Amino acid sequence: MKKSIGLMVVGAAFVAMSATGCKSAPSAEELKQLDDLKAEVSSIEKEINARQTEKAALQRAIAEKDSRLQQCLKDKEAVQQHIKGMM
Amino acid sequence: MKKAFDITLRLLLVAIAISVAATSVYSQEMNKEEWQKQITDLTTKRNDLKNKLTAAQSEVAALQKQDADKATALKLCQDELAQTMKANSAADESAFASSVDNPDAKLNDLSKLSNQDLYARRAELDSVQAWIDNAKKSPFSAVEKYANRLKDVQGRLDALRKSLEQSIASGQAMQTYTVGTWAKDRDCLWNIAKKPKIYDNAFLWPKIWQGNRDQIKNADVIHPGQKLKIPPKAELTKQEKSALRSYWDKKQVAAAPTK
Structure with missing residues (x-):
């Protein structure tokens, strides 16, 4: 009885130790590679956000210029008609 | 013999406890598989983001070109308009713009008067009308912002005239x-x-x-x-x-x- 208990304990110890031994940790170099990749992703995300902001600002500027251009063309036409009418 | 077995058994139990604890602590840190998975996921994400960035940069470049084209077209239009004005008007735009302020101020002044005082100064209404008629001859009057101002001045003048006519008819203004x-x-x-x-x-x-x-x-x-x-x-x-x-x-x- 005592012998069997002893065997069970030894078996359990073996299983526990072998389970621990199966999982190897990444090396410091690999961890640095992971950190670098994370930093690169974060940097690209920031750059995309900056481009989106720039895009929105450009779209507003274009819309504003377009509105002024349409007004200018309208005024030009009206002035030409006015001059014709005054002649 | 029995004592030696007990000691061995206890040592083994302690060893197992330490081993389980070590496994538990270790499992909270990353293992190689997890590292590999993260590397794979992040690499995929980075590549997607790079594509998005490239697309965004292209869009920005296209918009910058569009913006520059609009600026050029606007400048061209403004220059042409200015040349047309210069050729057909003695006054420059700023002079015309500031001249609109005069009847504006005059009407503000007149609109504050009592019917009696307005009647006494009714000739000034005629002078505002004369100014409007003269301003309408300038090509600047066709430019929408000035056309709107002239329309506004004319509207206010007409309203004052109407009010004066009503007060004359009712005998209030003399x-x-x-x-x-x-x-x-x-x-x-x-x-x-x-x-x-x-x-x-x-x-x-x-x-x-x-x-x-x-x-x-x-x-x-x-x-x-x-x-x-x-x-x-x-x-x-x-x-x-x-x-x-x-x-x-x-x-x-x-x-x-x-x-």
Whole structure:
């Protein structure tokens, strides 16, 4: 009885130790590679956000210029008609 | 023997406990599989983001070009408009723009007046109208922002005129005249009506008389300092003609030799 208990304990110890031994940790170099990749992703995300902001600002500027251009063309036409009418 | 077995057993139990604890601590850190998975996921994400960034950069470049094209077209249009103006207008734009402020200020001023005072200054309404008519000849008046301002000035002027006409019709607005001395001003109803600023027509004097019945009992007697209301210039009404007839009748009676 005592012998069997002893065997069970030894078996359990073996299983526990072998389970621990199966999982190897990444090396410091690999961890640095992971950190670098994370930093690169974060940097690209920031750059995309900056481009989106720039895009929105450009779209507003274009819309504003377009509105002024349409007004200018309208005024030009009206002035030409006015001059014709005054002649 | 038994004691040695017990000791061995206890040592083993301690060893197992330590091993399990170590496994537990270790499992909270990353293992190689997890590292590999993260590397794979992040690499995929990075590649996607790089594609997105490239697309965003292209869009920004296209928008920058579009913006520059619009700026060029706008500049061209503005230059052409300025040249057209220069060739067809004596005044420059800033002069025209500031000139619009004058009738604007004048109308602000006039709109604050009482009906009576507005009536007295009604000639200024005509001067604003003359300014508008003149401004409409300038090509700047066709530019929408100025066209709108002129329209606004005209609208306000028309509203003031209408209000003045209504107050004249209701008798609220009348010009006034303060009687001077005979010695200095030769003021009598005839002479007052003859003044260019009043009616420029002496024969309209009964209008002043009838318009001031409350303070003129005898048409031949007015006093220095009297403030007379001047009704709007118009032909004599039936009532005024009738008053004139009875005035002359009384004069004739008074002039007839007494028996």
